Amino acid sequence: MTGMSRRDFVALTAAGAAGAPLLLDGAWTRAASVVTAQEVVSRVKSHIGVDWAADGVDTFKAGDPATIVTGVVTTSMATLAVLQKAVQAGANLVITAAPTFYSRTDLNAPAGRGFGAGAGNRGPAPPRTGGPGAAPAPSPAAISGPGTGASAPMPPPPTLPQPIVPPPSPPGAGTPPMPPAPDPVYAGKNDFIEKHKLVVFRLAEHWTQRKPDPRAHGLAAAMGWAKGKAGDDALHYDVPGITLDALASQLKKVLGTRGGIRAIGDRTMTVRTIGLLPGYTMIQAAIAMLPGVDAIITGEVQEWESATYVQDVTFAGIRKGFISTGRVVNEACGMQVCADWLKTLVPEVPVRFISAGDPYWTPL
DSSP: OOOOOHHHHHHHHHHTOTTSOOOSSSGGGOTTOOOBHHHHHHHHHHHSSSOOOTTSSOSEEESOTTSBOSOEEEESSOOHHHHHHHHHTTOOEEEESSOSSSSTTOOSSOTTSSSGGGTTOSSOOOOOOOOBOOOOOOOGGGSOSSSOOOOSOOOOOBOOOOOOOOOOOOSSTTOOOOOOOOOHHHHHHHHHHHHTTOEEEEOOHHHHTSSSOHHHHHHHHHHTOGGGBOSSSSSEEEEEEEEHHHHHHHHHHHHTOSSOOEEESOTTSEEEEEEEEEEEOOHHHHHHHGGGOSEEEEEEOOIIIIIHHHHHHHHTTOOOEEEEOOHHHHHHHHHHHHHHHHHHHOTTSOEEEOOOOOSOOOOO
């Protein structure tokens, strides 16, 4: 996959080509100031405030780092819906907190399936063709941030063909087995990224090492708790007395969740001190924090670890609360903070946050 060259980009924007997409803020036509995806990431590495580990998960997951950036989107998870909204907004660099291809390794194909010798490698899949899908376009109102009135049509999502079961090999000695069919979801996502020349970069490990934790800071700001910060770590907050039930409801409303919030503890208990454990919570962190707070708010946990521990604590008659919002929702506020931070590093192009939403819903 190759991106637009600097010369091509400057020529296109200077001429005001009619074929260029109608983009959002007017800042998109700054032909004199261009920046590549690699340059954006280099600025991130220089200003992140922690030592950069070259062997971590924070790497390019798809696309050509030499691509000229037209806009940056941050998100907690680069779902197909988020990628689609990024294209509509005129952005081609997506910075995500979570993996793009469904596992920590971020392989662009299931191991041993679908892409031949390239299976298991990071980076873009070989180009493929495919017709547009027929799924309805999400509402432009789902895009978050200033200046997001849609001025370009929503690109169609990729066609995700039904899985194909390879026919049995014909009888005969020495007949090679049929190769497995490509996974249609991986293939469709790769096709969409290739078609729209997107670049995807994961920013997780180094972002969460910043102090104070930007995920906790973002959640506290969204909930209006910033003035109640207890200490310098942004993980402990004093709040006006509220029942655990009302706190869970408040989180649901402010974060816009559909079904991901789950709570443990007496719903009538009063909460005045809150501990935040963003992202994935290890049981050691929950054990250390619980004695000093009334309730813990986390992203995701192993149910047989922290959740069961708090369940046993409450069964023993100790009034403690525990609320899990789901990791995608939990990390969204931190990626809004990331967008605000990136605006100071990349003034050449618009930067905005797009929510991945809550993947779950609750039956009525």
